[in-house]
Amino acid sequence: MSDTVLVLDFGAQYNQLIARRVREAQVFCEVVPGDISYEEVRKKNPAAIILSGGPASVFEPGAPSMDPAILTMGIPTLGICYGMQLMAHLLNGTVTPAERREYGRTPMTLTQSSPLFLDIPEHSTVWMSHGDHVLKAPEGFTVLASTNTTPIAAMANPARNLYAVQYHPEVHHTEGGFRMLQNFLYQIAHLEPNWQPDQFIPQAIAQIREKVGNGRALIALSGGVDSALAAALAHEAIGSKLTAILIDHGLMRQGEIEEVVQAFPSLDLRVVRRDDVFFAALKGVTDPEAKRKIIGREFIRAFEHAKEAIGPVDVLIQGTVYPDVIESGGKNARTIKSHHNVGGLPDDVGFEIVEPLRWLFKDEVRKVGEALGLPDSIVWRQPFPGPGLAVRIVGEVTPDKVDILRQADAIVRQEIRKAGLERQIWQAFAVLLDIRSVGVMGDERTYGFPIVIRAVESLDGMTADWVRLPDDLLETMASRIIGEVPRVNRVVYDITSKPPGTIEWE
Numbered sequence: 001m002s003d004t005v006l007v008l009d010f011g012a013q014y015n016q017l018i019a020r021r022v023r024e025a026q027v028f029c030e031v032v033p034g035d036i037s038y039e040e041v042r043k044k045n046p047a048a049i050i051l052s053g054g055p056a057s058v059f060e061p062g063a064p065s066m067d068p069a070i071l072t073m074g075i076p077t078l079g080i081c082y083g084m085q086l087m088a089h090l091l092n093g094t095v096t097p098a099e100r101r102e103y104g105r106t107p108m109t110l111t112q113s114s115p116l117f118l119d120i121p122e123h124s125t126v127w128m129s130h131g132d133h134v135l136k137a138p139e140g141f142t143v144l145a146s147t148n149t150t151p152i153a154a155m156a157n158p159a160r161n162l163y164a165v166q167y168h169p170e171v172h173h174t175e176g177g178f179r180m181l182q183n184f185l186y187q188i189a190h191l192e193p194n195w196q197p198d199q200f201i202p203q204a205i206a207q208i209r210e211k212v213g214n215g216r217a218l219i220a221l222s223g224g225v226d227s228a229l230a231a232a233l234a235h236e237a238i239g240s241k242l243t244a245i246l247i248d249h250g251l252m253r254q255g256e257i258e259e260v261v262q263a264f265p266s267l268d269l270r271v272v273r274r275d276d277v278f279f280a281a282l283k284g285v286t287d288p289e290a291k292r293k294i295i296g297r298e299f300i301r302a303f304e305h306a307k308e309a310i311g312p313v314d315v316l317i318q319g320t321v322y323p324d325v326i327e328s329g330g331k332n333a334r335t336i337k338s339h340h341n342v343g344g345l346p347d348d349v350g351f352e353i354v355e356p357l358r359w360l361f362k363d364e365v366r367k368v369g370e371a372l373g374l375p376d377s378i379v380w381r382q383p384f385p386g387p388g389l390a391v392r393i394v395g396e397v398t399p400d401k402v403d404i405l406r407q408a409d410a411i412v413r414q415e416i417r418k419a420g421l422e423r424q425i426w427q428a429f430a431v432l433l434d435i436r437s438v439g440v441m442g443d444e445r446t447y448g449f450p451i452v453i454r455a456v457e458s459l460d461g462m463t464a465d466w467v468r469l470p471d472d473l474l475e476t477m478a479s480r481i482i483g484e485v486p487r488v489n490r491v492v493y494d495i496t497s498k499p500p501g502t503i504e505w506e
Contacts, residue, residue: 051083395434
């Protein structure tokens, strides 16, 4: 893409949000490893560079670093948090451990005018998360802002096109954060807001055609919008050389397999039943990461099994999106959880994996899906994890527990749909806990499972807030679940945001 912004990845879980905000500003960006070489950057010829945050300290042995020559290229560069500290460190400034760690909402004062802070108030609240700080700016830099505990909260050397901030402008908690990023992109890098997700379509189709060539491909189809869009793109690219496989692992939602089959009548779609294999592999397993990796392994084995009936297949196409990638941990990132289609895949995969949606965010996936003419029922379907209901059962996964959860989950989704909230809520679902609680039903003592109802609002899946559902809706769902689902005697509502929690429970 022309006018590309490179985001150099130093391991921050907020990297996705940096890229997301750049896309919101209608500028295309690509996330690359922080140790990308000068020559590689020169070949990419970016219009701007952003240095991400990260969990390390510049003082740690083996801490992520970058080619210092990149800072001499004259390309407009913005360092964020660790990116600012690294910039200062490489340019002979002074970075030291802070006497007091600065975390959360922090008042900041602008001390010098700069196009970076155009139309941003002199006093604002920003989001800080750092243990080190820049004590002395490199030669030629001007201090632009400070807080009570951070003397250099922002700095710049306009002559060298280098800018940096200690706080996180990408998070919504920062007042004027998006505006600051726009200033960097528009006022300093002189970029135009002309990126639209549907521009991605020809590139994705070309990528699939190139990878498949004269061979054949399988698409891992689940019915969700991600895999549906990947299937639509693949079908456009290679037509009859594509076979869609739906693995019935016994962990789907109620009626889901039938809905998927009906939604894709033009595809060569084959349902492969492997629920007995998945349940056998999951028997006795309680660790969430182990469950995810087992499911990832069995997915690939199921595709290999299907391949025997289909004939030679060279490529496996998956609907992996960027939130899956970042949460599974990059080169320097800390893994939050392995997604079965990223960190959960076994090492001996017998296919070449093609992930045409790998750098798209969920709202961009939906925009591209609409541009391709996918039905609303697919485009606006709520996200569902690849491991299915297994990651909504805390503890061992058994057919009985899945049956209980499937019934409860169907009630939650039915009532959300009846209330007209399906489009407004990112995800609403049920979770089954591996504990029992005492209750009383029909004047008799019960000892049943509790069900957790979870409903969140989000733009991209990286951060989320719990939804304030109406009391009468919660009451209806709870009453129906307890009355209709055997072995359940208690319903609770999860009011945890992300962070500190994740959207899914495992």
